[in-house]
Amino acid sequence: MPEAAVIFDARNIVGESIIWSTAEAALYWVDIVGSAIHRLDPASGAHRQWVTPELPTSIGLRRGGGFVVGLRQRVALWSPGGSFETFAVPEPDQPGNRLNEGVVAPDGSFWVGTMQDNIGADGGPKPAPDRTGRLYRLSPEGKVTALCPERFGITNTMVWLDDGRFVTADTTTNALLAFDYDPVALTLTNPRPFTPPISRGLPDGSTRDQASAVYNCRVAGGAGIARILPSGTIEMIELPVSSPTSCAFGGPDLRTLYVTSARFGMSEAELGARSQEGALVAVELPTPGTASYLFAP
Numbered sequence: 001m002p003e004a005a006v007i008f009d010a011r012n013i014v015g016e017s018i019i020w021s022t023a024e025a026a027l028y029w030v031d032i033v034g035s036a037i038h039r040l041d042p043a044s045g046a047h048r049q050w051v052t053p054e055l056p057t058s059i060g061l062r063r064g065g066g067f068v069v070g071l072r073q074r075v076a077l078w079s080p081g082g083s084f085e086t087f088a089v090p091e092p093d094q095p096g097n098r099l100n101e102g103v104v105a106p107d108g109s110f111w112v113g114t115m116q117d118n119i120g121a122d123g124g125p126k127p128a129p130d131r132t133g134r135l136y137r138l139s140p141e142g143k144v145t146a147l148c149p150e151r152f153g154i155t156n157t158m159v160w161l162d163d164g165r166f167v168t169a170d171t172t173t174n175a176l177l178a179f180d181y182d183p184v185a186l187t188l189t190n191p192r193p194f195t196p197p198i199s200r201g202l203p204d205g206s207t208r209d210q211a212s213a214v215y216n217c218r219v220a221g222g223a224g225i226a227r228i229l230p231s232g233t234i235e236m237i238e239l240p241v242s243s244p245t246s247c248a249f250g251g252p253d254l255r256t257l258y259v260t261s262a263r264f265g266m267s268e269a270e271l272g273a274r275s276q277e278g279a280l281v282a283v284e285l286p287t288p289g290t291a292s293y294l295f296a297p
Contacts (some may be wrong), residue, residue, distance in 0.1 A: 004239045004259070004283035006153050008040055008047065012278040013123070015068075015260030016205065017058040017102065019292040027250060027280075028067070030056040033123050037069070039080075040280065042251070042258075043071060050080060055119065058102025058176070060110055063294040068110050070102035075112060075138060090114060090136045097132055101205065103158040107183065108296030110138040111147075113155025113168070125189075125265050128153075135168065137186055141295035148179065148188040157206040159214055167194050167214055169203035176203050176216060198226050205246030206242050207257075209212030209289045215257060217244040225259065236282060240276055249289020257283045 013033035020027055027040045032055050039048045058070035066079035068087065073095075091097050091114055098117040103113050113135050118128035133152035137145045151154045153172025160166055166188055168272045179188035190233035194214075201222015208214050214228040215237075225237040225244060240259035250258050263271060263278040271277060 002237070002283050002285060004281050005239065006240055006276050007282045008045075008280040009276070010038065010260075010278055010280050012038075012260065014245065014262045014263065014264045015062075015278060015280065016246045016262075018205075018248045018258055018260045019059060019061060019278075020248050020254075020258070021061060022273055022291055025252070027248075027258055028059055028061075029246065029280075030059050030069075032057055033119060033264060034157040037067075041105075042256075042282070043203050048080075050104045053084060057099045058112065060102065060104035061292055063108065063296055065243070068102075068104070068295045068297075070099045070112055072117075075099070075102070075110065088138050088142045089143050090138070091134075093126075094132065096108045098207060100133070100155050101158055104293040104295045105137070105158075106160050106293055108140055108294060110295050111158055112136050112138065112151065113158075115152065115154045118154075131172075133170075135188065147186065148191070149256065150188075150191060156204050157216060159206050159208050161208070161212055161214075165194075167206065169206070169216070171204060171219065174198070174202050174210045174255050195226075195228055195232070198222075198234065200224060200226070200236065205260075206245065207247050207249060207289060209249065209285070210254075210289045211287050213287065215247055215289075217247055219243045219245055219262065225257070239281055239283075241279055241281055242274065242277060244281070248292060249285075254288040254291060255285055257289065259283070 012031040018029035054071040102112040115133035116128035120126040157169035176194040178194040201218030202219040204219035206216040259281040
């Protein structure tokens, strides 16, 4: 398998939700606990970051320019240097939850998942034992639709396959799941395992390539990405970080897989021994990936 390398020493506490802007030939991602949005031009190494007023949980590109951003409990529209304008609040009646995964879907909507808030006022971890998370679709007009009745511990992974299946994950149960998606009824049904449980780490963010292979980050010590082929075969891509969190294809031919990582909850001793934790990693792959979708507004 190809070798991965650190390309930017981000030292993110929880790097997440990486996307590739084809128009800018640049990467964007969030550091959830670090309360920042990052931009990196891989060709020049130029880096910028913007502080957010709340924990940022996800980011997506907008068709008309700017971004859609998941914050702690709201989804906002934002352009660099501007304010975060509230677009929708998926769970106004769930103050104990926060947003987690958020990805622009192929139809230009924005899908978000929620979970019991596991981040304390000091930015450290706090217990979140309840399965209160759900999956939602936000239309370009701002309508919020709950996609299924299933509840999740930690919502992660949003991948749409060509055969109509939607792949998602519950990190707390080490489960990658496939649903059938009805784009007319806007419902997810028939949940079943997408793969057997993978022994290395736990599932976090994912993407896919043009051959419908799914690439799943194995957080919590997995130190790799599970490449899941349409046949069901699983291959591991080894990484120099122990907790990869999110991945996206980029570069001029979409053959570079970029990966964020986290150092959340690690001790000073652990970080002293593994200073690369929280870095941005890249690996060159033979099969091109799919581009990041654009939010319709």
